[in-house]
Amino acid sequence: MKLSVKVDYACRVLVQLARMDGREGLAHIEELARIEAVPATYLVQILGELRNGGLITSRRGKQGGYALARPPAAISLLDIVTLIEGDVLDLGGAAEGASGKRVAQAWREVRAVLAAKCAEVTLEKLAAKAGGEMYYI
Amino acid sequence: MKLSVKVDYACRVLVQLARMDGREGLAHIEELARIEAVPATYLVQILGELRNGGLITSRRGKQGGYALARPPAAISLLDIVTLIEGDVLDLGGAAEGASGKRVAQAWREVRAVLAAKCAEVTLEKLAAKAGGEMYYI
DNA sequence: ATCGACTTTGACAGAGAGTTTCACAAGGCG
DNA sequence: CGCCTTGTGAAACTCTCTGTCAAAGTCGAT
Numbered sequence: 001m002k003l004s005v006k007v008d009y010a011c012r013v014l015v016q017l018a019r020m021d022g023r024e025g026l027a028h029i030e031e032l033a034r035i036e037a038v039p040a041t042y043l044v045q046i047l048g049e050l051r052n053g054g055l056i057t058s059r060r061g062k063q064g065g066y067a068l069a070r071p072p073a074a075i076s077l078l079d080i081v082t083l084i085e086g087d088v089l090d091l092g093g094a095a096e097g098a099s100g101k102r103v104a105q106a107w108r109e110v111r112a113v114l115a116a117k118c119a120e121v122t123l124e125k126l127a128a129k130a131g132g133e134m135y136y137i
Numbered sequence: 138m139k140l141s142v143k144v145d146y147a148c149r150v151l152v153q154l155a156r157m158d159g160r161e162g163l164a165h166i167e168e169l170a171r172i173e174a175v176p177a178t179y180l181v182q183i184l185g186e187l188r189n190g191g192l193i194t195s196r197r198g199k200q201g202g203y204a205l206a207r208p209p210a211a212i213s214l215l216d217i218v219t220l221i222e223g224d225v226l227d228l229g230g231a232a233e234g235a236s237g238k239r240v241a242q243a244w245r246e247v248r249a250v251l252a253a254k255c256a257e258v259t260l261e262k263l264a265a266k267a268g269g270e271m272y273y274i
Numbered sequence: 275a276t277c278g279a280c281t282t283t284g285a286c287a288g289a290g291a292g293t294t295t296c297a298c299a300a301g302g303c304g
Numbered sequence: 305c306g307c308c309t310t311g312t313g314a315a316a317c318t319c320t321c322t323g324t325c326a327a328a329g330t331c332g333a334t
Contacts, residue, residue: 001138001218002227003244005292011243015236026310036234042293048312060311061301077243081138090139097173099152099263100145106214106258107140110251117250121243126236142323163279178325185281197280198332 007084009038010046011126014080017056018072018127025065046084053083072123078115088115144221146175147183148263151217154193155209155264162202183221190220209260215252225252 016032017024024032029047033040047066050056057069068075081088089111095104153169154161161169166184170177184203187193194206205212218225226248232241 113254
């Protein structure tokens, strides 16, 4: 049960997009990547997934760039994790064997709680200025 | 965020131990492994970790075997996961970079909720007979 | 002592994560 | 049109870790 670096990167860049609340070009993203100590080429790939998943939009050519597809209040950690990892808690083939069904049921309950909590945390809350130094480029 | 097979195996074997509530020999464990479709040699290794972590006790020689170290009500999913994986939700180095602190704080809250829920689910509840076919050897 | 039963260690294949590279596609502008 | 900027997509590579197996080791009861 480990939070992947990928999800972490995705969250961070989305928070930045939420704060900017405008269209941000690749050049800007790359600068951001340097500041956040994230490999830029990887970040760009993640951006692609976020776009395919409908969380952000992009435009090519001059004046191109990325922007949130919805208001920050309408994007939660749950959206991000399920998009990037497929599920907040992947049970694998946990329902096999003698006590498998019972144990799997317990994990399903845990997953429900986890998903509910993740759905509560929106980009709006994450991007709120209050408390914690934010980096302005 | 994936539940590892190892944790799943550990949960299942612990549920079985909770149900038996006596000392179970390796021979029995291996039969159990066959029934649960778990590689016996791996299961034995996991048993070793559970023992080192203090969740079960073992005895060698004739009349040897494994037993829970505490009453089933005093062992929860939280105990099992933290013992096997180190943490219910490993944040990695998520606190770096510009928005890192903020995002990490959010995940810490999520982790707290997750841990609380896992702590609620005890072996006693999992081993309860009510509802769901249990496998008796 | 010795046999039965648990313990430890090491090796290994495969999968997946994180990263890099490179060639391609598309919008703007002269 | 043709070029330049900016984003897209896919492949390949390294590294770590998980799940698995096997074999030699150690302890305890009788």
